[in-house]
Amino acid sequence: MGDKSFKVISDEKSRVREIIKELEAEFQVNSPPRDHPFLTLVRTVLSQNTNSRNTERAYDNLTSEYTSPKDFAEADIEELENLIRPAGLYRSKARTLRKLGRIIIDEHEGYLKEVLKKSQNKARKELLEMPGVGPKSADCVLLFACGRDVLPVDTHISRTTKRLGFADLDDDPEEVKEKLEPLVPKGERGKIHLLLIELGREYCKALAPVCGECPINNLCPQKGKRY
DNA sequence: CTCCGGCGAG
DNA sequence: CTCGCTGGAG
Numbered sequence A: 001m002g003d004k005s006f007k008v009i010s011d012e013k014s015r016v017r018e019i020i021k022e023l024e025a026e027f028q029v030n031s032p033p034r035d036h037p038f039l040t041l042v043r044t045v046l047s048q049n050t051n052s053r054n055t056e057r058a059y060d061n062l063t064s065e066y067t068s069p070k071d072f073a074e075a076d077i078e079e080l081e082n083l084i085r086p087a088g089l090y091r092s093k094a095r096t097l098r099k100l101g102r103i104i105i106d107e108h109e110g111y112l113k114e115v116l117k118k119s120q121n122k123a124r125k126e127l128l129e130m131p132g133v134g135p136k137s138a139d140c141v142l143l144f145a146c147g148r149d150v151l152p153v154d155t156h157i158s159r160t161t162k163r164l165g166f167a168d169l170d171d172d173p174e175e176v177k178e179k180l181e182p183l184v185p186k187g188e189r190g191k192i193h194l195l196l197i198e199l200g201r202e203y204c205k206a207l208a209p210v211c212g213e214c215p216i217n218n219l220c221p222q223k224g225k226r227y
Numbered sequence B: 001c002t003c004c005g006g007c008g009a010g
Numbered sequence C: 001c002t003c004g005c006t007g008g009a010g
Helices: A012-026 A037-046 A052-063 A069-073 A077-087 A090-107 A120-129 A135-146 A155-163 A173-183 A189-202
Strands: none
Touching: A012 A173, A012 A189, A037 A052, A037 A090, A037 A135, A052 A077, A069 A090, A077 A090, A120 A135, A135 A173, A135 A189, A155 A173, A155 A189
Protein backbone atom coordinates (compact mmCIF):
# COMPACT_ATOMS: atom_id res chain seq x y z
CA MET A 1 0.00 0.00 0.00
CA GLY A 2 1.81 3.10 -1.18
CA ASP A 3 1.09 6.51 0.22
CA LYS A 4 -0.95 8.07 -2.58
CA SER A 5 -0.63 11.57 -1.16
CA PHE A 6 2.66 11.97 -2.97
CA LYS A 7 4.32 10.42 -5.98
CA VAL A 8 5.97 7.29 -4.72
CA ILE A 9 9.45 6.79 -6.04
CA SER A 10 11.00 3.87 -4.29
CA ASP A 11 14.51 4.79 -5.29
CA GLU A 12 15.57 7.93 -3.44
CA LYS A 13 18.20 8.76 -6.03
CA SER A 14 15.46 8.93 -8.63
CA ARG A 15 13.40 11.16 -6.40
CA VAL A 16 16.38 13.51 -5.98
CA ARG A 17 16.83 13.59 -9.76
CA GLU A 18 13.15 14.48 -10.22
CA ILE A 19 13.44 17.19 -7.59
CA ILE A 20 16.46 18.74 -9.29
CA LYS A 21 14.67 18.67 -12.63
CA GLU A 22 11.55 20.36 -11.26
CA LEU A 23 13.48 22.98 -9.31
CA GLU A 24 15.62 23.82 -12.33
CA ALA A 25 12.44 24.54 -14.24
CA GLU A 26 11.31 26.83 -11.41
CA PHE A 27 14.52 28.68 -10.51
CA GLN A 28 17.48 29.85 -12.53
CA VAL A 29 20.49 29.48 -10.30
CA ASN A 30 23.42 29.96 -12.62
CA SER A 31 26.01 30.77 -10.00
CA PRO A 32 28.34 33.42 -11.37
CA PRO A 33 31.90 32.11 -11.16
CA ARG A 34 33.38 34.16 -8.36
CA ASP A 35 36.90 34.75 -9.48
CA HIS A 36 38.19 36.41 -6.32
CA PRO A 37 38.81 33.67 -3.73
CA PHE A 38 39.47 35.96 -0.78
CA LEU A 39 36.34 38.03 -1.36
CA THR A 40 34.39 34.81 -1.67
CA LEU A 41 35.65 33.90 1.78
CA VAL A 42 34.77 37.37 3.07
CA ARG A 43 31.26 37.11 1.71
CA THR A 44 30.83 33.68 3.21
CA VAL A 45 31.83 34.92 6.66
CA LEU A 46 29.41 37.83 6.39
CA SER A 47 26.61 35.46 5.40
CA GLN A 48 26.88 33.31 8.53
CA ASN A 49 23.47 33.11 10.21
CA THR A 50 22.46 36.17 8.18
CA ASN A 51 19.90 36.57 5.44
CA SER A 52 21.02 37.37 1.92
CA ARG A 53 19.71 40.94 1.91
CA ASN A 54 21.68 41.93 4.97
CA THR A 55 24.71 40.02 3.74
CA GLU A 56 24.58 41.96 0.48
CA ARG A 57 24.35 45.32 2.25
CA ALA A 58 27.34 44.57 4.43
CA TYR A 59 29.34 43.17 1.53
CA ASP A 60 28.68 46.22 -0.64
CA ASN A 61 29.61 48.61 2.16
CA LEU A 62 32.74 46.67 2.92
CA THR A 63 34.07 46.06 -0.57
CA SER A 64 33.73 49.70 -1.54
CA GLU A 65 36.75 50.26 0.71
CA TYR A 66 38.35 46.89 1.42
CA THR A 67 39.21 44.31 -1.19
CA SER A 68 42.66 42.80 -0.68
CA PRO A 69 43.85 40.66 2.24
CA LYS A 70 46.28 43.50 2.99
CA ASP A 71 43.38 45.95 3.34
CA PHE A 72 41.76 43.69 5.91
CA ALA A 73 45.01 42.87 7.70
CA GLU A 74 45.63 46.56 8.34
CA ALA A 75 42.02 47.54 8.99
CA ASP A 76 40.72 49.47 11.96
CA ILE A 77 38.33 47.20 13.83
CA GLU A 78 35.75 49.88 14.57
CA GLU A 79 35.65 50.92 10.94
CA LEU A 80 35.18 47.32 9.86
CA GLU A 81 32.39 46.92 12.42
CA ASN A 82 30.57 49.97 11.12
CA LEU A 83 30.78 48.83 7.51
CA ILE A 84 29.46 45.33 8.16
CA ARG A 85 26.92 46.15 10.87
CA PRO A 86 23.87 45.29 8.72
CA ALA A 87 25.08 41.67 8.64
CA GLY A 88 24.74 41.32 12.40
CA LEU A 89 27.24 39.49 14.64
CA TYR A 90 29.45 42.32 13.46
CA ARG A 91 31.97 42.46 16.30
CA SER A 92 33.09 38.87 15.93
CA LYS A 93 32.90 39.01 12.14
CA ALA A 94 35.05 42.14 11.99
CA ARG A 95 37.74 40.45 14.07
CA THR A 96 37.48 37.30 12.02
CA LEU A 97 37.95 39.23 8.78
CA ARG A 98 41.03 41.04 10.02
CA LYS A 99 42.53 37.79 11.29
CA LEU A 100 41.83 36.12 7.93
CA GLY A 101 43.58 38.96 6.10
CA ARG A 102 46.60 38.58 8.36
CA ILE A 103 46.73 34.82 7.92
CA ILE A 104 46.63 35.13 4.14
CA ILE A 105 49.41 37.72 4.24
CA ASP A 106 51.59 35.97 6.81
CA GLU A 107 51.11 32.33 5.90
CA HIS A 108 49.95 32.16 2.28
CA GLU A 109 51.96 34.74 0.36
CA GLY A 110 49.02 37.12 0.20
CA TYR A 111 46.75 34.87 -1.81
CA LEU A 112 44.05 32.50 -0.64
CA LYS A 113 44.50 30.93 -4.07
CA GLU A 114 47.70 29.37 -2.73
CA VAL A 115 45.58 27.33 -0.32
CA LEU A 116 42.96 26.38 -2.89
CA LYS A 117 45.55 25.06 -5.34
CA LYS A 118 46.12 22.08 -3.06
CA SER A 119 44.06 18.90 -3.09
CA GLN A 120 40.46 19.32 -2.07
CA ASN A 121 40.98 17.54 1.24
CA LYS A 122 44.04 19.58 2.08
CA ALA A 123 42.42 22.84 1.11
CA ARG A 124 39.35 22.03 3.20
CA LYS A 125 41.48 21.09 6.17
CA GLU A 126 43.43 24.35 5.98
CA LEU A 127 40.26 26.38 5.58
CA LEU A 128 38.81 24.73 8.68
CA GLU A 129 41.89 25.73 10.66
CA MET A 130 41.20 29.38 9.92
CA PRO A 131 39.28 31.47 12.46
CA GLY A 132 35.58 31.85 11.77
CA VAL A 133 35.60 29.12 9.14
CA GLY A 134 33.52 26.03 9.87
CA PRO A 135 32.24 23.23 7.62
CA LYS A 136 29.61 25.29 5.83
CA SER A 137 31.97 28.19 5.09
CA ALA A 138 34.81 25.91 4.01
CA ASP A 139 32.50 24.13 1.60
CA CYS A 140 31.15 27.41 0.23
CA VAL A 141 34.67 28.53 -0.60
CA LEU A 142 35.50 25.20 -2.23
CA LEU A 143 32.31 25.44 -4.27
CA PHE A 144 32.20 29.10 -5.25
CA ALA A 145 35.88 29.99 -5.40
CA CYS A 146 37.20 26.87 -7.10
CA GLY A 147 34.19 25.06 -8.47
CA ARG A 148 34.59 21.89 -6.40
CA ASP A 149 31.75 19.39 -6.37
CA VAL A 150 30.78 19.90 -2.74
CA LEU A 151 27.47 20.43 -0.95
CA PRO A 152 27.55 23.12 1.74
CA VAL A 153 24.85 22.44 4.34
CA ASP A 154 23.21 25.50 5.87
CA THR A 155 19.89 25.92 7.65
CA HIS A 156 17.93 25.94 4.39
CA ILE A 157 19.54 22.73 3.20
CA SER A 158 18.97 21.06 6.55
CA ARG A 159 15.33 22.08 6.79
CA THR A 160 14.34 21.22 3.22
CA THR A 161 16.28 17.94 3.25
CA LYS A 162 14.56 16.87 6.45
CA ARG A 163 11.10 17.84 5.22
CA LEU A 164 11.74 15.97 1.98
CA GLY A 165 12.46 12.91 4.07
CA PHE A 166 16.13 12.45 3.23
CA ALA A 167 17.32 13.11 6.78
CA ASP A 168 15.97 12.86 10.32
CA LEU A 169 14.74 15.84 12.31
CA ASP A 170 17.48 15.69 14.92
CA ASP A 171 20.35 15.26 12.43
CA ASP A 172 23.09 17.87 12.64
CA PRO A 173 24.41 19.49 9.42
CA GLU A 174 27.16 16.88 9.05
CA GLU A 175 24.64 14.04 9.22
CA VAL A 176 22.40 15.81 6.72
CA LYS A 177 25.34 16.10 4.37
CA GLU A 178 26.25 12.42 4.74
CA LYS A 179 22.71 11.36 3.91
CA LEU A 180 21.99 13.76 1.04
CA GLU A 181 25.31 13.77 -0.80
CA PRO A 182 25.21 10.11 -1.94
CA LEU A 183 21.78 10.72 -3.48
CA VAL A 184 22.96 13.62 -5.66
CA PRO A 185 24.52 12.94 -9.09
CA LYS A 186 28.21 13.75 -9.40
CA GLY A 187 28.79 17.30 -10.47
CA GLU A 188 25.41 18.50 -9.27
CA ARG A 189 26.11 19.17 -5.61
CA GLY A 190 26.61 22.88 -6.05
CA LYS A 191 23.50 23.05 -8.16
CA ILE A 192 21.28 21.32 -5.62
CA HIS A 193 22.76 23.49 -2.90
CA LEU A 194 21.54 26.59 -4.70
CA LEU A 195 18.22 25.03 -5.72
CA LEU A 196 17.34 23.95 -2.18
CA ILE A 197 18.19 27.40 -0.87
CA GLU A 198 15.78 28.94 -3.35
CA LEU A 199 13.18 26.34 -2.42
CA GLY A 200 13.69 27.19 1.25
CA ARG A 201 13.40 30.90 0.65
CA GLU A 202 10.40 30.85 -1.64
CA TYR A 203 8.29 27.89 -0.53
CA CYS A 204 9.74 25.60 2.11
CA LYS A 205 10.05 28.44 4.60
CA ALA A 206 10.88 27.83 8.24
CA LEU A 207 7.88 29.60 9.78
CA ALA A 208 5.13 29.43 7.19
CA PRO A 209 5.84 26.94 4.40
CA VAL A 210 3.57 27.35 1.38
CA CYS A 211 3.23 23.70 0.46
CA GLY A 212 0.12 24.35 -1.63
CA GLU A 213 2.16 26.37 -4.14
CA CYS A 214 5.35 24.35 -3.90
CA PRO A 215 6.60 23.11 -7.30
CA ILE A 216 7.71 19.78 -5.83
CA ASN A 217 4.91 19.06 -3.40
CA ASN A 218 4.13 15.93 -5.42
CA LEU A 219 7.63 14.69 -4.61
CA CYS A 220 7.42 15.46 -0.90
CA PRO A 221 6.22 13.23 1.93
CA GLN A 222 4.90 16.33 3.71
CA LYS A 223 2.20 16.75 1.04
CA GLY A 224 -1.11 16.80 2.83
CA LYS A 225 0.50 17.12 6.23
CA ARG A 226 1.14 20.82 5.92
CA TYR A 227 -1.16 23.44 4.48
C1' DC B 1 25.39 24.34 26.11
C1' DT B 2 25.39 29.78 25.33
C1' DC B 3 26.52 33.82 22.97
C1' DC B 4 26.62 37.05 19.19
C1' DG B 5 23.05 40.79 16.36
C1' DG B 6 20.90 43.80 12.71
C1' DC B 7 16.94 43.19 10.23
C1' DG B 8 12.33 42.10 8.18
C1' DA B 9 8.16 39.08 8.15
C1' DG B 10 4.09 37.80 10.53
C1' DC C 1 6.31 41.10 20.14
C1' DT C 2 8.88 36.46 18.39
C1' DC C 3 11.26 34.03 15.00
C1' DG C 4 14.89 32.91 11.74
C1' DC C 5 18.58 34.18 8.72
C1' DT C 6 23.51 30.21 3.47
C1' DG C 7 27.26 29.49 11.73
C1' DG C 8 31.09 29.27 14.52
C1' DA C 9 33.62 29.82 18.89
C1' DG C 10 34.27 29.47 23.80
